[in-house]
Amino acid sequence: MQARMKNPAVVIPDAMKALLALNGSIEGKIPKKTLELCHLRVSQMNGCAVCLDMTKRSDEKPERLLTVLAWRDSPYFTDAERAALALSEAITDLPVPDDVWSDARKHYEEEQLAALILYVSMTNVWNRLNIATRAVPGAQNW
Secondary structure, three states, rough: OOOOOOOOOHHHHHHHHHHHHHHHHOOOOOOOHHHHHHHHHHHHHHHOOHHHHHHOOOOOHHHHHHHHHHHHOOOOOOHHHHHHHHHHHHHOOOOOOOOHHHHHHHHHHHHHHHHHHHHHHHHHHHHHHHHHHHHOOOOOOO
8 A cells, every 4th residue: 555645734834734734733732641542442433544554552451442433332431531531522513402502611721622532633634634545554654
């Protein structure tokens, strides 16, 4: 398998700076493990092999990584993580149902919700960049 081209954010360096700056503004607002789970779930939904491959670098417990696809039926996730995963799925599929939003509001303050929405949106951007260019997992696509 060969990529169609380099990642567009590399081709247009100011785009990479903007994406990294946005990602940096989110750090510390939501637990890193929650963000990793959301990244994995959104990447599963979108079929982004590059982002799925990145989970091998996670320090998350294997049983949580392996069951994130079935998070609703798995005992390994907190109520806050479940709310984040539900919101991540809804943001990816759109629209966001009121009950999903209400549940997320129970667990996260406004700044945290903003960070989660931005993070999930960024994951969708990275997924689409990788999928459009046919980026190869494990290869130097940058």
